[in-house]
Amino acid sequence: MHLRYSYRIYPTAGQRASLARTFGCARVVYNDALAARKEARKAGRPYPGSADLQKLVITGAKKTAERAWLASVGVDPLIQSLRDLDTAYRNFFDSVSGKRAGRPIGLPRFKSKRDGRQSLRFTRNGFRLRGNGKLNLAKIGDVRVKWSRALPADPSSVTVVLDAAGRYHASFVVDVEPGHLPEVDAEAGIDLGLTTYAVLSDGSVIDNPRFLRKAEKRLKAAQRELSRKAKGSKNRAKARRKVARAHAKVADTRMDWLHKQTTRIIRETQAVYLEDLNVRGLSRGRLAKSVHDAGWSTFRRLLEEKAARYGRTIGIVSRAFPSSQLCSECGHRDGPKPLHVREWACTACGVLHDRDLNAARNILAAGQADRLNAPGGPARPGVAIPRRARPVERGTRLGDLPRTGVCAAGAGGIPVR
Numbered sequence: 001m002h003l004r005y006s007y008r009i010y011p012t013a014g015q016r017a018s019l020a021r022t023f024g025c026a027r028v029v030y031n032d033a034l035a036a037r038k039e040a041r042k043a044g045r046p047y048p049g050s051a052d053l054q055k056l057v058i059t060g061a062k063k064t065a066e067r068a069w070l071a072s073v074g075v076d077p078l079i080q081s082l083r084d085l086d087t088a089y090r091n092f093f094d095s096v097s098g099k100r101a102g103r104p105i106g107l108p109r110f111k112s113k114r115d116g117r118q119s120l121r122f123t124r125n126g127f128r129l130r131g132n133g134k135l136n137l138a139k140i141g142d143v144r145v146k147w148s149r150a151l152p153a154d155p156s157s158v159t160v161v162l163d164a165a166g167r168y169h170a171s172f173v174v175d176v177e178p179g180h181l182p183e184v185d186a187e188a189g190i191d192l193g194l195t196t197y198a199v200l201s202d203g204s205v206i207d208n209p210r211f212l213r214k215a216e217k218r219l220k221a222a223q224r225e226l227s228r229k230a231k232g233s234k235n236r237a238k239a240r241r242k243v244a245r246a247h248a249k250v251a252d253t254r255m256d257w258l259h260k261q262t263t264r265i266i267r268e269t270q271a272v273y274l275e276d277l278n279v280r281g282l283s284r285g286r287l288a289k290s291v292h293d294a295g296w297s298t299f300r301r302l303l304e305e306k307a308a309r310y311g312r313t314i315g316i317v318s319r320a321f322p323s324s325q326l327c328s329e330c331g332h333r334d335g336p337k338p339l340h341v342r343e344w345a346c347t348a349c350g351v352l353h354d355r356d357l358n359a360a361r362n363i364l365a366a367g368q369a370d371r372l373n374a375p376g377g378p379a380r381p382g383v384a385i386p387r388r389a390r391p392v393e394r395g396t397r398l399g400d401l402p403r404t405g406v407c408a409a410g411a412g413g414i415p416v417r
């Protein structure tokens with residue numbers, strides 16, 4: 001199983017200059033290759049293959065006067081830049097043909113110097129870990145790393161990222177054996193809400209952390225400051241970095257919180273069931289801020305990654321399942337309830353329900369029913385990993401990880417992905 005481990009790195013001024021040059025070269029190689037493919041398409045010629053492209057935009061280009069400077073940086077990140085373009089094209093074609101689920105993916109676009117985030121990938125030939133804890137990058141040098149946790153195994157590649165806040169990170173891909181957590185009996189259904197972050201079927205509540213709202217004042221002040229600075233001035237650049245840093249701080253705090261919550265849930269439960277929320281659809285409406293704040297898709301992704309890693313099961317219940325309409329006591333379908341209705345009494349059995357807790361119990365029951373009805377009986381831990389439980393960075397494809405998970409109609413014809 002491939003996992004990513006990220007660390008802050010602190011390149012020296014000289015190393016930052018080398019990295020900047022390499023970012024630039026990788027971008028040019030990417031853009032040249034993209035232009036070559038676009039031209040081929042316009043002229044009705046077949047797409048140039050990877051080997052031909054490499055010859056054209058790297059080895060051949062180095063010999064020309066305009067691109068001779070490509071020789072001044074390591075070749076490994078340049079080749080990886082071409083691989084990224086291949087991946088971008090493959091994702092696009094898979095998206096068009098329906099092989100890839102999720103939101104539609106557009107054609108690869110040219111990269112700009114002004115993109116907020118820049119990255120370089122080094123494979124085994126391009127980096128080494130030194131005995132003194134430094135990270136050696138080919139043609140860059142030994143870079144200081146802040147090892148916030150130990151790497152569990154030898155990494156197969158590393159991506160060096162410069163974010164909009166001006167921070168450098170090294171993100172290692174490590175192949176690890178799935179771990180083992182002691183088995184527990186508890187299973188949980190989770191209802192993601194707006195008044196609280198989530199309600200679990202055992203009645204426990206995760207409160208909504210409104211990190212963005214709290215940090216908004218600071219962020220707004222920084223943004224106001226930015227708008228007052230003259231365009232193109234040094235002070236403007238400084239103010240822009242300040243805004244980026246404020247954003248980064250919020251993102252870090254939120255990620256930290258999400259990690260804590262999801263680790264706890266995975267530790268305490270053997271199987272977790274969630275509703276498949278249309279987060280993208282929701283975030284267009286008036287609830288946008290809360291939804292964004294809540295980071296539901298990240299919450300789900302982390303749960304899926306950790307379940308895959310520790311042999312737990314995740315089930316996703318279809319969003320067509322009427323979790324908030326059914327009575328979890330008697331199964332009576334009581335009809336739709338507007339969002340402001342927090343409590344309701346079942347018209348069939350009279351039980352008084354908390355809206356979210358009732359929904360969480362229904363999600364648990366639907367998820368369990370689906371597992372029992374899945375082909376081959378109850379799914380073994382680690383098998384019922386949904387399609388998205390790929391513990392790798394988005395947009396990256398690593399090895400032959402499972403592309404599909406449980407795909408069956410559950411009890412009562414409840415479709416569960």
Ligand SMILES: [Zn+2]
Pocket residue numbers: 327328329330331332346347348349350351
């Ligand atoms: Zn009832």
